[in-house]
Amino acid sequence: MSTKDEILIVGGGLNGPALALALAQAGFAVTVIDALEIDPRENPDFDGRSYALALGSQRLLDGIGLWDQLANDAQPMLDIKVTDGHAGQGPSPFFMHFDHREIEEGPMGYMVEDRHLRRTLLDKLRKTNGVTLLNGKSVTGQTADASGVSLTLDDGSQVSGAIVIGCDGRSSGTAQRAGIKRTGWDYGQTALVCSISHEQPHNGVAHQFFMPSGPLAILPLTGNRSSIVWSETTELAREINALDDAGYLAALQPRFGDFLGEIALAGKRFTYPLGLTLANAMIADRLALVGDAAHGVHPIAGQGLNAGLRDVAALAETLADAKRRGEDPASPLVLGRYQQWRRFDTASMALATDTFNRLFSNDNPLLRLGRDIGMGLINAAPALRRGFIREAAGLSGDLPRLMRGRPL
Amino acid sequence: MQVSQSTIDPNEVAKFEAMAAEWWDPNGKFKPLHMMNPCRLDYITTQIAGEFERDVKTPNPFNGLRILDIGCGGGLLSEPMARLGAEVVGADAAERNIPVAQVHAEQSGLDIDYRNTTAEALAASGEQFDVVLNMEVVEHVADPLAYLTACRELLKPGGLHICSTINRNPKSYAMAIFGAEVVMRWLPRGTHDWSKFITPDELFDLLTKAGLKPVDRKGFVFNPVLWSWSISPRDLSVNYVTASLKQET
Numbered sequence: 001m002s003t004k005d006e007i008l009i010v011g012g013g014l015n016g017p018a019l020a021l022a023l024a025q026a027g028f029a030v031t032v033i034d035a036l037e038i039d040p041r042e043n044p045d046f047d048g049r050s051y052a053l054a055l056g057s058q059r060l061l062d063g064i065g066l067w068d069q070l071a072n073d074a075q076p077m078l079d080i081k082v083t084d085g086h087a088g089q090g091p092s093p094f095f096m097h098f099d100h101r102e103i104e105e106g107p108m109g110y111m112v113e114d115r116h117l118r119r120t121l122l123d124k125l126r127k128t129n130g131v132t133l134l135n136g137k138s139v140t141g142q143t144a145d146a147s148g149v150s151l152t153l154d155d156g157s158q159v160s161g162a163i164v165i166g167c168d169g170r171s172s173g174t175a176q177r178a179g180i181k182r183t184g185w186d187y188g189q190t191a192l193v194c195s196i197s198h199e200q201p202h203n204g205v206a207h208q209f210f211m212p213s214g215p216l217a218i219l220p221l222t223g224n225r226s227s228i229v230w231s232e233t234t235e236l237a238r239e240i241n242a243l244d245d246a247g248y249l250a251a252l253q254p255r256f257g258d259f260l261g262e263i264a265l266a267g268k269r270f271t272y273p274l275g276l277t278l279a280n281a282m283i284a285d286r287l288a289l290v291g292d293a294a295h296g297v298h299p300i301a302g303q304g305l306n307a308g309l310r311d312v313a314a315l316a317e318t319l320a321d322a323k324r325r326g327e328d329p330a331s332p333l334v335l336g337r338y339q340q341w342r343r344f345d346t347a348s349m350a351l352a353t354d355t356f357n358r359l360f361s362n363d364n365p366l367l368r369l370g371r372d373i374g375m376g377l378i379n380a381a382p383a384l385r386r387g388f389i390r391e392a393a394g395l396s397g398d399l400p401r402l403m404r405g406r407p408l
Numbered sequence: 409m410q411v412s413q414s415t416i417d418p419n420e421v422a423k424f425e426a427m428a429a430e431w432w433d434p435n436g437k438f439k440p441l442h443m444m445n446p447c448r449l450d451y452i453t454t455q456i457a458g459e460f461e462r463d464v465k466t467p468n469p470f471n472g473l474r475i476l477d478i479g480c481g482g483g484l485l486s487e488p489m490a491r492l493g494a495e496v497v498g499a500d501a502a503e504r505n506i507p508v509a510q511v512h513a514e515q516s517g518l519d520i521d522y523r524n525t526t527a528e529a530l531a532a533s534g535e536q537f538d539v540v541l542n543m544e545v546v547e548h549v550a551d552p553l554a555y556l557t558a559c560r561e562l563l564k565p566g567g568l569h570i571c572s573t574i575n576r577n578p579k580s581y582a583m584a585i586f587g588a589e590v591v592m593r594w595l596p597r598g599t600h601d602w603s604k605f606i607t608p609d610e611l612f613d614l615l616t617k618a619g620l621k622p623v624d625r626k627g628f629v630f631n632p633v634l635w636s637w638s639i640s641p642r643d644l645s646v647n648y649v650t651a652s653l654k655q656e657t
Contacts, residue, residue, distance in 0.1 A: 027467060146515055324464040325449035326488025328516060333434045333442055 006031055006161035007319075007329075008151060010139055010174045012041070014114075015291035015308040016167035017121040021064040022312060024130040026320035026408055028329075031159060032131065033151070035138040038122060047114040048193050048270035050227035052077060052206065052219055054109045056403035057309040063402040066120050073116040075222045076107035078204035107204070111219050111227065113195070134159070142177040144286040148330075162330040165288050165315070167308075170277050172293035178284040184277035184296070189214045190237035192230040193270040194248075195221060199261025202226055209256055214274075216255055225266050228252065231274060241271050282343055283335040288315055294342075313400035314341045320408055341398065421511065427504075428512035431482025440594040441484055447628050447637040448543060448649070449488055452570055455624070455651045456539055459568045468493030476537040476562060478527050479545040483509040483520065489541075490518045497537070498522040499530060528554070531561040538564055542571040543649075546611070547604050556618035563654040569620055572628070572649035576605035580646045583630070608644050620652040 007023055009016045012034030020030045040046060053061070053074070061067050125131055134153070141152035142164060150160040166174025175182070191214075202220040209216045214231030221227055230252065232240065240251050245265050253263060277296040282289050291308030315338050322334040402408055434442050453464050462469040471493040477486045480498030482505065490496045490513070498509055503524045513520045523530075527542075540559050549555040559569055574584050581602050588594045606614070612622045627640040628647035 027465065321446070325446060325453050326490075326492040327446070327449065328487075328491070331432075331434075333445075336434060337446075 005029060006159075008033065008149065008159060008161040008164045009167055010151070010164060011167035011169060011293070012036075012122070012125075012133070012135070013167065013169065014117060014121060014305060015312055016165075017125045018060070018064060018309060019165065019167060019290060019312045019316060020125060020131050021066075021121070021128060022060075022316035022402065022408060023319065024128050025064060026316060026323065028130070028319065028323070030131050031134060031161065032125065033134040033137055033139060033153070033159070035136070037136040038133075042119050042122060044115040045268050047118065048195070048268055049229075049272075050111055050113045050195070050219060050221060051117065051305045052109050053112050053309075054306045055107070056313075056399060057306050058110050059405040060309050060313050060400075060402045063405070063408065064124075066124055069120045069123075070112060070116060073222055074110040074112050075220045076204055077109045077111055077206050077220060078107055080108060080206045080208065082208045083210070111206075111221050113221065113227070139173060139177075142174065144178075144284075149286040163286050163288065163319075163335075165290055166293040167290045168293050170275070170292045170296040172279070172289060174287065175279050175289055175293055178287050180284060180289070181280045182277050183280060184275060186273070186275040188234055189231045189274045190234045191272045191274055192228070192232065192237055192240060193272060194228050194268070195225055195266040196228055196249075196252075196260075196263045197223075197225050197266040198263045199224070200259065202260065207256065211255065218256060218260075226260070230255070234273065237271060241269065245269075282339040283332075285332070286330050286335075288335055288338055290315060310400065310403065311342055313402040314338060316402065316408055317400045420507065424507045424511045425515075427508040428482060428515070431484070431508060432512060438482070438484070440588065441481075443635075444628060444630075444637045444647075445484055447639055448485070448572065451626060451628075451639055451649050452485070452489075452541060453492070455568060455570055459651075459653070460538065464492070470494035473538045474536075474564075475539040475541065476530070476535075477541045477543075478559070479543065480509055480522065481505050483512055483522070485541055485543060486520050486522070487513060487516055487518055490520050491516075494539075496520045497530075497535075499525050499527065501526050527558040527562060531558040535562060536564045536567075537562055538567050540567065540569045542569060544572055544574075546571060547573045547600065547606065552606065552614055553617055556614055556620070560619045560654055565654060565656040567654045569615075569652045569654065570649065571611065571615070571652070572647065573611065574600065574605045574647055575645055576602065576607050576610075577645060580605060583646045608648055608650070611650055615650065615652045619654070621655055622650055622652040624651040625649065 006029045009020055009030060009032045012032050016032055016034070020032045023030050034041070058067065058074075061070060125133065137153045137155060139151050140154050143150050144164070148160050148162055149164045150158055151164060152158055164174060166172045168174050201224055202218075204220050206220060207218040209218075214233070216231070217227075217229040219227045219229070240248060243251065248269065249263060249265065275296065277292075279289050279294045282294045290311040292304065294311065295307060297304055297307065318334060318338040318341065319329045322329045327334055430436050431438055433439075456462065456470060456473070457464050460473060469492055470489065473494045475489045475494045475496050477489065477496060477498045480486045480500050483498055486496045486498035486509065498520055500506060500509070500522070501524070506522045506524045509520070509522045513522070540562050542559055546552050546555060556571075559571075563569060574580050584605075585600055585602055589597050589599055608625050612625070615622045625644060626649055627642065627644040628637055628649060629640045629643050630637050630646075
């Protein structure tokens with residue numbers, strides 16, 4: 001089944017399948033291993049999150065042949081409004097407003113629900129030549145030597161290949177088995193996540209309110225629906241989540257006011273504990289880490305999936321280029337280029353989201369004044385504002401080809 | 409796998425393995441070559457693909473091509489060419505490099521014909537190739553014209569000759585000798601003799617005199633901020649590469 005050139009991807013969530021599709025396009029044989037069978041992963045209630053796909057991420061999904069299917073369920077994000085608020089009070093007079101018309105590339109990004117993205121990825125994966133899926137199998141052992149890498153699965157079978165790529169999330173077993181240690185901390189915050197329907201249209205505007213206990217994001221979904229990502233201290237989140245739907249909505253509504261009119265729940269409620277976790281290395285012998293397995297960040301700026309997809313695009317490009325110039329893609333020379341490309345970017349983003357969260361999830365009056373003035377200044381300076389817009393749209397930095405809308 | 413290992417003394421294999429590991433260590437003695445290698449390979453693969461109408465995005469794109477790598481060292485160019493499907497002969501005048509390259513090719517599962525010989529000797533024996541790779545060698549030879557003439561003889565009609573070297577000007581002295589040998593210690597002192605460096609015009613002239621038709625030249629430029637090499641169509645001030653053809657008769 002497997003060959004010595006095979007690339008083994010552990011984790012069939014979002015980054016794993018996206019990477020598998022990109023690599024298959026570049027002519028690699030890929031095996032994707034996931035502990036769960038396909039069915040539970042395709043259940044619409046599997047994961048309640050929605051993602052603010054940066055423009056670069058959208059281009060990547062287009063490049064691997066998914067966008068045609070996703071476009072109908074994707075809501076363009078036209079404006080981002082950032083407000084400093086206090087629950088039950090009006091927004092502060094200082095706010096930042098990012099409008100997509102200030103950059104030339106179109107919308108700043110798209111909101112896509114997990115249930116759509118996950119199903120589209122898995123669908124495409126099953127139809128792609130050169131991709132083998134091993135579902136319902138977890139990895140229990142992993143060894144690498146000069147001749148290749150070998151994984152032992154929980155049914156006792158072995159899979160071997162040239163490289164193993166850990167797309168297995170924040171507590172990546174792939175990283176652990178390779179002895180890669182992690183740095184990080186718990187924020188003591190939990191994100192309450194749900195979809196709501198509302199009376200008034202959202203007009204494609206994403207709102208971010210900074211509350212003392214944590215940020216609240218209202219992100220536009222298709223139709224008159226929005227995704228709510230609402231961070232509270234873990235203790236309070238537990239109390240709120242224990243409320244019935246009416247009580248939950250009654251707690252939510254005053255936090256952002258009535259500009260969307262009457263609101264109602266439009267799906268299940270979910271909670272996600274928030275923490276920062278960085279792997280101390282993104283590569284080891286015949287191994288690379290992608291997405292949360294390398295860097296699980298605070299969702300404050302919606303950068304988690306976007307950063308993961310940037311890893312995907314950078315790793316696929318690094319491996320494809322190496323293969324085309326005749327290099328051994330598994331050599332430390334080649335994997336080192338991937339780490340060099342992504343390490344600084346992801347570490348600085350982790351630091352930025354961490355600082356941002358500490359700065360804004362805070363009720364210190366001096367900090368509040370400082371950040372209000374800062375936001376007012378950014379709003380008043382077009383060049384600075386355009387820089388933020390391009391950053392949020394994922395159009396800054398050394399972009400991989402797939403994120404520039406070019407073929408791999 | 410057919411790797412010609414018959415000449416290696418088994419007692420020496422461990423030593424050669426250690427030397428091969430050194431050749432292929434990204435942070436070891438040959439780090440400058442490894443840093444430059446992707447750039448060299450990009451140029452080489454693009455030229456070969458263009459000349460022989462191959463698509464590097466397909467499997468084994470260089471199938472059926474016979475390639476000679478002169479001054480093959482540990483096989484930093486030979487191995488990629490073999491991996492792309494070419495039939496590769498790696499030649500090195502330094503005897504000690506041959507078993508080292510052989511051991512590493514075997515570890516990599518590649519079949520490469522490494523020989524302790526010179527371009528002149530190969531030409532005299534009548535061997536011919538579709539492509540001759542002549543990278544960072546010409547600045548070390550005593551008689552460049554005689555050497556390039558041998559390279560031309562080694563080509564089949566219509567064959568491609570890729571030759572890289574170092575320009576001769578104050579900047580190349582500063583970068584290649586003072587910078588790489590003295591300051592960075594990337595290369596042993598005395599690796600290069602600046603007076604043997606050749607300007608691109610001189611090289612084109614020599615290639616023409618040797619009976620080859622120069623068709624392209626590009627610079628390899630080191631960016632000290634990004635700490636990486638790139639190909640430049642304009643800046644040939646230090647490292648540069650040329651492509652030339654043996655015309656069909």
